Amino acid sequence: MAGLVPFNRKNTNALSTGFDDFQNMLDDFFSDGWPIRRSLAADTFKVDVEDRGNEYAVEAEMPGVDKRDVTIRMDDKRLTIAVKKSNEVEEKKKNYIHKERRYCSMSRSIYLTDASAEGIKAKLNDGVLHVTVPKKEAETSGQSIEIE
Numbered sequence: 001m002a003g004l005v006p007f008n009r010k011n012t013n014a015l016s017t018g019f020d021d022f023q024n025m026l027d028d029f030f031s032d033g034w035p036i037r038r039s040l041a042a043d044t045f046k047v048d049v050e051d052r053g054n055e056y057a058v059e060a061e062m063p064g065v066d067k068r069d070v071t072i073r074m075d076d077k078r079l080t081i082a083v084k085k086s087n088e089v090e091e092k093k094k095n096y097i098h099k100e101r102r103y104c105s106m107s108r109s110i111y112l113t114d115a116s117a118e119g120i121k122a123k124l125n126d127g128v129l130h131v132t133v134p135k136k137e138a139e140t141s142g143q144s145i146e147i148e
Helices: 020-030
Strands: 047-051 055-061 070-075 078-093 096-111 121-125 128-134
Touching: 047 096, 055 078, 070 128, 078 128
Parallel strands: none
Antiparallel strands: 047 055, 055 128, 070 078, 078 096, 121 128
């Protein structure tokens, strides 16, 4: 994505347009420079979906996540995997007190047209969430017509 921005406008001596700060913010957002900045690609977990014929196999990478922090829902043919995690660290040494709090929330939704909400199975093992979603059996809406 860094190729979309041809140069950093901060380094140009062009006349001011009044949007310099906005343009610089966009350049910084799409740059690959140091220090490493927040990346939308790194702010969520990776998901793979495989169609196995009679079921879908969904794998989501969740290193360091406990199963009590994960919520899986199936609503209107949409499988949603959500993670909510919080950490609180407190260190006390002599007169020095250090406290940190961190809260993280991420979710991914996958639209599965012929998925069944019944019989969904999920297992979190070694940082990978495995979800098996069965497909609905195809309905036969046609009928045989006899010829007179």
